Amino acid sequence: MTLPPGQRLIDGFPRFGANLSRPAPPVPIKSVINIRGAAVTDAFDVPLASLATLPRRELTADFHCVAGWSATHLRWEGVPFKTVYRTLIEPALRPGISVTHVVCRGLDGWRSVLSIEDALADDVLIADRLDGRPLSGDHGAPARLVSPRQYGYVSTKHLCRIEVHTAEPKGIHKSVLRLLGPHPRARVWEEERHRYLPAWLLRRPYRATIAFVITWGRRRDVRSRPQPR
Ligand SMILES: Nc1nc2c(c(=O)[nH]1)N[C@H]1C(S)=C(S)[C@@H](COP(=O)(O)O)O[C@H]1N2
Numbered sequence: 620m621t622l623p624p625g626q627r628l629i630d631g632f633p634r635f636g637a638n639l640s641r642p643a644p645p646v647p648i649k650s651v652i653n654i655r656g657a658a659v660t661d662a663f664d665v666p667l668a669s670l671a672t673l674p675r676r677e678l679t680a681d682f683h684c685v686a687g688w689s690a691t692h693l694r695w696e697g698v699p700f701k702t703v704y705r706t707l708i709e710p711a712l713r714p715g716i717s718v719t720h721v722v723c724r725g726l727d728g729w730r731s732v733l734s735i736e737d738a739l740a741d742d743v744l745i746a747d748r749l750d751g752r753p754l755s756g757d758h759g760a761p762a763r764l765v766s767p768r769q770y771g772y773v774s775t776k777h778l779c780r781i782e783v784h785t786a787e788p789k790g791i792h793k794s795v796l797r798l799l800g801p802h803p804r805a806r807v808w809e810e811e812r813h814r815y816l817p818a819w820l821l822r823r824p825y826r827a828t829i830a831f832v833i834t835w836g837r838r839r840d841v842r843s844r845p846q847p848r
C-alpha cells in the first residue's frame with residue numbers, strides 16, 4: 620500500500636488534536652451548525668437533525684495527520700459538504716458576491732480554513748458515522764468535516780459553525796507560531812504541510828510526536844477501533 624510522502628502507517632485511529640488533555644466537548648441536546656460570514660446576509664442555524672433529509676454518502680478513505688501518521692480504511696458516513704452548500708448555504712448568499720473560502724469551527728474552538736474549491740471537492744463530507752457507528756466524542760461527535768485529500772487539521776471535529784467568506788481570512792497564529800500555520804491547500808499528496816516551513820524540516824520533530832501519540836493512545840485506551848491481529 621502506498622502512503623503519501625512522509626507519512627507512516629499506525630495501528631488504529633488515535634484521538635488527536637489540540638485539546639487532548641481535555642475530554643471531548645459535550646454534545647448539545649439540539650445540535651446545530653451555525654452559518655454566517657461576510658457572504659451571507661443573516662446568520663442562521665442548520666439543525667443537525669435536518670441533515671438527515673439530505674442524500675447521504677458512504678466514503679472509505681485514509682486519514683493523514685500533518686504530524687506524519689496515517690490511519691487507513693476509515694469508513695465514514697454523512698452528507699457531502701457540496702450538497703449542504705448547494706441546498707442550504709448557497710440560497711442564503713448575498714446576491715452577486717463570490718465566495719472564496721469557508722471556515723469550519725468546532726465546539727472546542729478549533730478552526731480550519733478551506734478554499735471554496737477544496738471544500739466543494741466530491742469527497743468532502745460532513746460525517747456523523749464512522750465504521751458503522753455514530754461518531755464518538757474522540758472522533759468528533761456529533762458531526763465533523765472529513766476532507767481525506769487534505770491534512771487532518773482541515774477536518775474539524777465537533778463542527779458547530781461554517782463561515783462563508785469573500786476573501787481569505789487572516790491567520791490566527793501570531794509571531795513564530797505562524798511558521799507552523801496550516802498550508803492554504805494542505806494537500807497530502809503534494810506534501811503541503813505548512814504555509815511557510817518546508818515539510819522536510821519538521822519530519823524529525825514530528826516523528827517524536829507520533830511516538831508520543833501512539834503511547835498516549837495506548838495508555839488512555841482512546842482507540843475506538845478494534846485492532847486487527
Ligand atoms: N474540533 C477539533 N477538530 C480537529 C482537531 C481538534 O483538536 N479539534 N484536531 C485536528 C487534527 S490536527 C487532526 S490530525 C484530526 C484528528 O482527528 P481524530 O482525533 O479523529 O483522529 O482532527 C483535526 N480536527
Ligand SMILES: [Mo]
Pocket residue numbers: 635636683684685686771772
Ligand atoms: Mo493533525
